Amino acid sequence: MSSNETQGGAGAAFQTWMCLICGWVYDEAAGAPDEGIAPGTRWNDVPMNWTCPECGARKDDFEMTVI
Ligand SMILES: [Zn+2]
Numbered sequence: 001m002s003s004n005e006t007q008g009g010a011g012a013a014f015q016t017w018m019c020l021i022c023g024w025v026y027d028e029a030a031g032a033p034d035e036g037i038a039p040g041t042r043w044n045d046v047p048m049n050w051t052c053p054e055c056g057a058r059k060d061d062f063e064m065t066v067i
Contacts (some may be wrong), residue, residue: 003058013042014029014064015066016064017043017064018065019054019055019057019061019062020062021055021061022052022055024052024055025065026062028040032053033055037050043050043059046059
């Protein structure tokens with residue numbers, strides 16, 4: 001059971017999210033310490049009221065991106 005990583009597994013790879021407005025990138029592995037988001041914070045765990053530090057866009061304006 002412990003070897004089956006599916007949804008929300010702790011071993012899932014970190015992802016990056018990019019602001020569609022200004023291009024600012026949120027890296028789950030790095031977090032956003034200056035914004036109060038600890039490194040390793042999943043996008044799903046980022047508060048809904050959090051906004052882009054560059055342009056103020058909401059989470060809805062971010063899109064998952066693969067680097
Ligand atoms: Zn932005």
